[in-house]
Amino acid sequence: xxxxxxxxxxxxxxxxxxxxxxxxxxxxxxxxxxxxxxxxxxxxxxxxxxxxxxxxxxxxxxxxxxxxxxxxxxxxxxxxxxxxxxxxxxxxxxxxxxxxxxxxxxxxxxxxxxxxxxxxxxxxxxxxxxxxxxxxxxxxxxxxxxxxxxxxxxxxxxxxxxxxxxxxxxxxxxxxxxxxxxxxxxxxxxxxxxxxxxxxxxxxxxxxxxxxxxxxxxxxxxxxxxxxxxxxxxxxxxxx
Amino acid sequence: xxxxxxxxxxxxxxxxxxxxxxxxxxxxxxxxxxxxxxxxxxxxxxxxxxxxxxxxxxxxxxxxxxxxxxxxxxxxxxxxxxxxxxxxxxxxxxxxxxxxxxxxxxxxxxxxxxxxxxxxxxxxxxxxxxxxxxxxxxxxxxxxxxxxxxxxxxxxxxxxxxxxxxxxxxxxxxxxxxxxxxxxxxxxxxxxxxxxxxxxxx
Numbered sequence: 001x002x003x004x005x006x007x008x009x010x011x012x013x014x015x016x017x018x019x020x021x022x023x024x025x026x027x028x029x030x031x032x033x034x035x036x037x038x039x040x041x042x043x044x045x046x047x048x049x050x051x052x053x054x055x056x057x058x059x060x061x062x063x064x065x066x067x068x069x070x071x072x073x074x075x076x077x078x079x080x081x082x083x084x085x086x087x088x089x090x091x092x093x094x095x096x097x098x099x100x101x102x103x104x105x106x107x108x109x110x111x112x113x114x115x116x117x118x119x120x121x122x123x124x125x126x127x128x129x130x131x132x133x134x135x136x137x138x139x140x141x142x143x144x145x146x147x148x149x150x151x152x153x154x155x156x157x158x159x160x161x162x163x164x165x166x167x168x169x170x171x172x173x174x175x176x177x178x179x180x181x182x183x184x185x186x187x188x189x190x191x192x193x194x195x196x197x198x199x200x201x202x203x204x205x206x207x208x209x210x211x212x213x214x215x216x217x218x219x220x221x222x223x224x225x226x227x228x229x230x231x232x233x234x235x236x237x238x239x240x
Numbered sequence: 241x242x243x244x245x246x247x248x249x250x251x252x253x254x255x256x257x258x259x260x261x262x263x264x265x266x267x268x269x270x271x272x273x274x275x276x277x278x279x280x281x282x283x284x285x286x287x288x289x290x291x292x293x294x295x296x297x298x299x300x301x302x303x304x305x306x307x308x309x310x311x312x313x314x315x316x317x318x319x320x321x322x323x324x325x326x327x328x329x330x331x332x333x334x335x336x337x338x339x340x341x342x343x344x345x346x347x348x349x350x351x352x353x354x355x356x357x358x359x360x361x362x363x364x365x366x367x368x369x370x371x372x373x374x375x376x377x378x379x380x381x382x383x384x385x386x387x388x389x390x391x392x393x394x395x396x397x398x399x400x401x402x403x404x405x406x407x408x409x410x411x412x413x414x415x416x417x418x419x420x421x422x423x424x425x426x427x428x429x430x431x432x433x434x435x436x437x438x439x440x441x442x
């Protein structure tokens with residue numbers, strides 16, 4: 001069954017109590033992400049991008065509102081189903097890469113497949129295939145500390161794809177990378193989106209991301225400021 | 241058909257054989273860290289077993305007056321506390337510094353119980369190895385101190401039983417403290433929302 005919207009949020013809000021003050025990190029976000037869409041959340045730091053990433057990824061609980069992944073309300077999931085969702089439906093990419101430091105690139109990529117119950121031979125075969133695809137076929141047995149930032153992020157992309165997720169969530173994926181490497185990662189995400197139809201959601205303030213996004217959602221102080229379609233941008237460029 | 245959670249039982253799996261393999265790998269790869277942790281267990285248990293062995297020998301040789309027994313009792317309590325603090329401290333540190341790793345594993349589909357299983361196996365292995373080594377080292381040290389003057393009586397059958405008891409106590413203490421001091425912070429980290437665990441800084 002194919003769902004029209006991979007992600008839907010309904011009046012999503014997250015408040016933090018900071019001493020006396022209530023900080024509204026997110027305040028009533030209504031967002032629909034189509035299957036196969038490449039959507040970027042843009043906004044200054046502190047605007048609520050990462051909070052939104054955490055909510056959609058089921059990594060944190062909202063104060064109010066709902067998140068649906070493939071039309072399932074994730075607040076209604078029990079611990080088993082939530083783990084299953086994180087394991088099989090969502091692939092995560094972080095600014096700080098978050099690879100397991102003691103595991104090699106190959107082992108980092110096989111880890112989510114262990115939880116998915118993929119047999120050992122199949123795990124290795126698939127992990128090697130994924131790492132080769134991201135250009136790290138010759139770095140399989142290197143640990144994260146022996147890889148550059150860009151290489152670590154590519155391992156993270158391979159790991160995010162391990163269980164064929166319906167959506168890849170990326171939080172500032174280029175935040176710790178130089179311009180050139182950042183562009184490589186963005187191109188890789190775009191190709192993934194184009195070729196495999198994986199829905200991609202990035203939270204970023206990297207303007208390079210605008211060129212590849214189908215839609216850009218600008219948020220400010222926890223609210224949606226405006227939504228732009230890239231089509232508009234393309235049309236205006238052709239007119240020139 | 242793919243999609244909706246709940247149309248069939250959707251579960252992540254982590255068989256105990258995988259957990260065991262993962263734990264052993266984890267110890268092997270962090271060998272230096274595991275060694276430091278193990279050394280603190282070895283020292284703590286050796287201290288305890290050594291003192292208790294010596295007091296057993298002393299009471300055997302000189303007999304136990306009320307005052308001597310009381311003194312020995314307090315020595316035992318102190319050695320136990322020193323041993324416990326050493327083990328608790330190093331295990332708490334070793335797990336707390338892995339909070340972010342625990343958050344990452346939860347993003348990849350690990351359940352709280354899987355994480356506890358990994359840490360339970362890891363700490364049991366370190367606890368047993370450290371405990372046995374510490375108990376034997378402590379016992380041998382205890383014997384060496386008396387071997388000059390009292391070599392003849394050290395292996396008196398009446399003492400053998402108490403040696404076995406002290407070594408058993410030492411291993412048990414190491415196991416209980418190591419596992420306990422690991423499971424508590426591991427449980428704490430695993431029950432955090434992954435977002436909080438990932439943000440965690442020591």
